[in-house]
Amino acid sequence: MIYIIGAGAIGQALAVLLQNTGKEVVLVKSRQVQETQRDFQAIHVHVSGQLSQAAVKVASLATISFESGLILVTAKSFANSTIAAKLRGANQPVILLQNGLNIEQPFIDQHIRQLYRCVLLVTAQFNADGTVRFKPVSACPVGLVQGEQGMLDELVGQLDNPWFRFRSEQNIQPLIWKKVIANCVFNSICPLLDIDNGIFYKNEFALRMARNVIHECLAVAERQGVALSAQEVEDSLLSISRMSDGQFISTLQDIRNHRPTEIATLNAEIVSLAGDLPVPYTKLLGELTALKSQLNLL
Incomplete structure (x- = not known):
């Protein structure tokens, strides 16, 4: 299972592209999911001149219970204190796909054992019709913040796909x-x-x-x-x-x-x-x- 916390353009694009490579994905929204919303959200992503789409399972950060799997954080970094508190002591690996300096500190403070950072070399934005326009620039490097270095290649292998590329990086700073x-x-x-x-x-x-x-x-x-x-x-x-x-x-x-x-x-x-x-x-x-x-x- 891959949990993606953050339902912005990056999170939605990644959810669709991973699910369409056979991964089981849950898109976790930082805000409360309304009772009237369905358990699945239809998402459409324009990438490399093609339209990729999927019905992705959605959940609310406030109510979800994270089971075994990989947790990705694509939400805006100002939400990190709230997200880190929810993940306190998590055994699952957590990868931050965010911009900024020292954004990992709330997760270190909450004793996340396996913590990684990804440098995003992609852009994404919502179109007027609600679809996502995604443009890759280069493969996104992922490196260790704290935990076991030996898991890095395996985690990157779970994420890498033909549209949203990832690679391992031993010195991420x-x-x-x-x-x-x-x-x-x-x-x-x-x-x-x-x-x-x-x-x-x-x-x-x-x-x-x-x-x-x-x-x-x-x-x-x-x-x-x-x-x-x-x-x-x-x-x-x-x-x-x-x-x-x-x-x-x-x-x-x-x-x-x-x-x-x-x-x-x-x-x-x-x-x-x-x-x-x-x-x-x-x-x-x-x-x-x-x-x-x-x-x-x-």
């Missing part, structure tokens, strides 16, 4: 930081410009803004013991920008739909870790995005 730095760019500049991810490979001025954020974040990463080059981070950012051209970053989707965002685990977390290091671009862009999010919640 540099890749987490590389993606976080890219997300500090995408999740602040794109919402503020109200534009899709393709802006950075199309517009030199936007790319110069991105380079300022990358430079600041790299200094913070180095202080945390993570060595990355500006070129490899920029190359990753441009690759994501090209491959997800036309897709809207999750923070912009959330703002448009009057939902809370994850900016606190991105730019704001970088600022918190920076200490006396100057990070004015990262700070200002993050604060403006947080303000825009707050105003759209009113």
